[in-house]
Amino acid sequence: MSEPQVVRYDVEDGIGVITVDNPPVNALGPGVREGIIDAVGRGNADPGVAAMVLIGAGRSFIAGADIRQFGKARTLTTGQSTKALDESAKPVVAAIHGYALGGGLEHALACNYRIAVPTAKVGLPEVLIGILPGGGGTQRLPRLIGPKAAMEMIVSGRHVPAAEAKQLGIVDELVDDKDLRGAAIRFAKGIASKRPLPRVRDKSDRLAEAKADPGMFEAMRKSIARKARNQKAPYHCIAAVEAATKEPFEQGLETERRLFAELENADEAKALRYAFFAEREVAKIPGAPKDYKPPRIKTAAVVGAGTMGGGIAMCFADYGIPVKIMDATRETLDKGLQRVRDNYAVSVKRGSITQAQMDERLPRIQAVERYEDIADCDVVVEVVFERVDVKKEVFAKLDAVMKPGALLLSNSSAIDTDIMANMTNRPQDVAGAHFFAPANVMKLCEVVKGTKTSNETIVGAMQMGRDVGKISAVAGSCDGFAANRSRAPFITEMMLMLEEGALPEQIDKVMVDYGYPMGPFAVNDLSGLDISYDTRKRRAAADPNYRKLHVPDRLVEMGRKGQKTGAGWYRYEKGDRTPHPDEVVKSVIADVAKEFGIEQRTFTDDEILRRLLLASVNEACKILEEGKAYRASDIDVMWLHGFGFPRYRGGLMYWADTVGSKAILDQISEWHERYGARWRPSNLLREIGEKGGVLREAKAGVPL
Numbered sequence: 001m002s003e004p005q006v007v008r009y010d011v012e013d014g015i016g017v018i019t020v021d022n023p024p025v026n027a028l029g030p031g032v033r034e035g036i037i038d039a040v041g042r043g044n045a046d047p048g049v050a051a052m053v054l055i056g057a058g059r060s061f062i063a064g065a066d067i068r069q070f071g072k073a074r075t076l077t078t079g080q081s082t083k084a085l086d087e088s089a090k091p092v093v094a095a096i097h098g099y100a101l102g103g104g105l106e107h108a109l110a111c112n113y114r115i116a117v118p119t120a121k122v123g124l125p126e127v128l129i130g131i132l133p134g135g136g137g138t139q140r141l142p143r144l145i146g147p148k149a150a151m152e153m154i155v156s157g158r159h160v161p162a163a164e165a166k167q168l169g170i171v172d173e174l175v176d177d178k179d180l181r182g183a184a185i186r187f188a189k190g191i192a193s194k195r196p197l198p199r200v201r202d203k204s205d206r207l208a209e210a211k212a213d214p215g216m217f218e219a220m221r222k223s224i225a226r227k228a229r230n231q232k233a234p235y236h237c238i239a240a241v242e243a244a245t246k247e248p249f250e251q252g253l254e255t256e257r258r259l260f261a262e263l264e265n266a267d268e269a270k271a272l273r274y275a276f277f278a279e280r281e282v283a284k285i286p287g288a289p290k291d292y293k294p295p296r297i298k299t300a301a302v303v304g305a306g307t308m309g310g311g312i313a314m315c316f317a318d319y320g321i322p323v324k325i326m327d328a329t330r331e332t333l334d335k336g337l338q339r340v341r342d343n344y345a346v347s348v349k350r351g352s353i354t355q356a357q358m359d360e361r362l363p364r365i366q367a368v369e370r371y372e373d374i375a376d377c378d379v380v381v382e383v384v385f386e387r388v389d390v391k392k393e394v395f396a397k398l399d400a401v402m403k404p405g406a407l408l409l410s411n412s413s414a415i416d417t418d419i420m421a422n423m424t425n426r427p428q429d430v431a432g433a434h435f436f437a438p439a440n441v442m443k444l445c446e447v448v449k450g451t452k453t454s455n456e457t458i459v460g461a462m463q464m465g466r467d468v469g470k471i472s473a474v475a476g477s478c479d480g481f482a483a484n485r486s487r488a489p490f491i492t493e494m495m496l497m498l499e500e501g502a503l504p505e506q507i508d509k510v511m512v513d514y515g516y517p518m519g520p521f522a523v524n525d526l527s528g529l530d531i532s533y534d535t536r537k538r539r540a541a542a543d544p545n546y547r548k549l550h551v552p553d554r555l556v557e558m559g560r561k562g563q564k565t566g567a568g569w570y571r572y573e574k575g576d577r578t579p580h581p582d583e584v585v586k587s588v589i590a591d592v593a594k595e596f597g598i599e600q601r602t603f604t605d606d607e608i609l610r611r612l613l614l615a616s617v618n619e620a621c622k623i624l625e626e627g628k629a630y631r632a633s634d635i636d637v638m639w640l641h642g643f644g645f646p647r648y649r650g651g652l653m654y655w656a657d658t659v660g661s662k663a664i665l666d667q668i669s670e671w672h673e674r675y676g677a678r679w680r681p682s683n684l685l686r687e688i689g690e691k692g693g694v695l696r697e698a699k700a701g702v703p704l
């Protein structure tokens with residue numbers, strides 16, 4: 001049989017070189033496993049070959065199994081190709097660059113030796129897509145580096161840099177990255193005649209760790225309990241590593257296979273696979289020039305040294321980009337910089353960064369007072385006060401000084417991008433870059449496309465987001481853009497359900513049980529009830545039909561603004577962030593209900609969940625219908641990274657499909673009758689729901 005094209009085999013200097021060539025990331029797609037088995041067979045059969053090298057073409061070694069193939073029938077398993085490597089009578093050296101992830105690392109572990117270039121990364125990230133390493137990874141890695149380190153890697157799914165992999169013992173040698181193939185051939189020649197062949201499966205010394213510390217597995221289960229609630233994969237990962245310490249290798253593989261099979265088609269894995277591809281799809285800009293590569297951002301500026309401006313400046317500094325932060329007065333700048341220093345100091349104290357990292361990052365942020373000082377920056381993010389007149393003035397000034405081609409971005413969370421773009425002679429270079437608070441922590445960067453924004457600017461702004469560790473997603477310009485606009489009805493419903501008889505603690509519990517890290521009322525106490533108060537007042541003044549939210553308004557008017565005032569939706573003891581349900585809130589709710597003649601009733605948990613999420617599903621459909629987001633899955637990405645939506649539930653629209661579009665349309669229609677206009681089903685929901693179609697595949701109804 002001639003080997004499939006995705007795997008090449010050639011012989012150089014007595015060494016058989018097996019090259020996986022399956023762009024873009026050498027996933028173990030159709031033909032790759034077969035190709036590896038075939039090539040190992042050829043190397044063993046050829047008397048002129050003393051050893052072999054397994055290497056990847058292009059930018060990576062092997063990034064793992066082809067995620068698109070899960071849930072489909074497979075002709076061959078990773079277990080079969082790793083077995084071929086494991087049983088090879090001649091030594092095989094894995095030569096790693098780029099990524100060796102999942103099934104990729106599992107193939108490397110089945111080789112006799114592993115060498116890597118210093119920029120390579122290795123890992124077993126299967127847990128992040130709801131499964132476990134199913135090609136022997138849970139059995140080999142503990143034998144190689146000990147069960148504790150293996151369990152940490154497998155349960156976190158993190159990418160381990162080459163230097164650390166060498167220290168852990170995953171990699172035998174680091175080699176110069178200029179000629180990995182040459183280095184691998186030389187290495188292979190050096191070990192070609194060494195016998196017995198070192199095989200990870202035969203190692204047992206590191207397993208003794210588990211005998212010395214048998215409680216390590218239970219301790220791990222306890223340590224992940226909060227984060228991993230409602231999920232199976234992290235626990236199955238622990239169980240599989242535990243099996244490695246208790247069962248002989250072959251039996252351990254059997255256990256791994258059984259546990260893997262339980263996960264592969266579970267709801268959790270399906271939702272996580274969807275999230276993985278949604279995050280890649282979100283980067284694609286319909287209509288953008290093909291293969292357009294925006295110039296790299298080398299210098300950045302932030303105008304406005306408030307909390308948000310400081311947070312955005314930190315994002316650049318964290319990723320090695322020098323940033324100038326500008327404000328009108330020295331005093332505001334000093335305050336802003338002090339806040340940045342304090343934030344970094346807290347991170348050092350918490351251990352999330354080192355003092356050395358802080359010392360490296362801080363000097364990247366330079367305070368300046370004049371527009372001229374930022375003129376040569378590649379990008380500027382405006383983060384001034386949310387007032388149209390102030391924004392207009394800033395953009396006119398930016399237009400006057402910034403070099404041609406600079407990206408002019410606004411962090412506004414509500415103001416129409418066109419208003420700012422129209423103040424310049426280069427509206428095509430103006431877009432929104434809406435970061436979420438705290439900007440240096442939250443992952444989402446919503447890129448807002450104005451009427452005249454060019455696709456090149458959008459691609460550039462998206463790339464900027466990625467360069468500072470964000471997930472960027474495009475929205476059209478409208479009130480609230482796509483992320484906050486889709487979430488607004490959720491917030492309205494959570495407030496209105498109070499008037500009807502639900503309590504903040506009940507609603508919070510439902511959402512935490514569903515998978516959110518915190519309930520929405522506890523989050524609101526953290527961010528401050530007063531923030532939305534002003535917006536509500538503005539809306540009420542502008543729109544006579546605006547439905548007032550009496551309960552939060554009254555709490556703010558009583559001085560209950562959240563944690564910062566010691567009370568909001570909950571009360572707080574001094575110096576403690578634990579929320580305590582409060583009788584005062586109950587009586588405010590009761591007063592409002594009485595005053596407006598609203599009947600109090602009990603809510604089931606399911607009704608609470610549906611009322612919150614379905615309100616947002618309907619709004620998301622309106623957003624798509626109006627062409628304010630490209631795809632339903634983009635809105636899912638926004639919810640995952642902007643609002644802490646549980647990833648293992650896929651996203652808002654993915655979840656909606658688990659309920660069913662027809663059932664959702666029926667429910668929303670019923671609530672439309674009962675509660676009135678705010679529940680009017682969107683046209684898109686009608687269209688999809690009447691056919692029982694799929695919501696998560698919905699696309700913008702008109703071009704963005």
Ligand code: 3H9
Nearest residue numbers: 027063064065066067068078101102103125133134135280
């Ligand atoms: C596994 O191995 C199970 C085993 O235990 C065996 C069990 C039996 N499959 O992310 P990028 C595509 S589970 C299919 O933009 P980057 C991706 O969709 C797997 N496709 O690049 C995109 O396509 P498109 C364990 C994949 O440089 C393109 O490649 N492995 C896969 O920012 C570029 O991707 C993982 O979980 C895949 N495995 O990041 C690793 N990987 O251009 C998953 C990528 O059409 N992958 N694609 O949109 C990653 O984490 C990142 O892609 C990686 C590169 C870090 C490798």
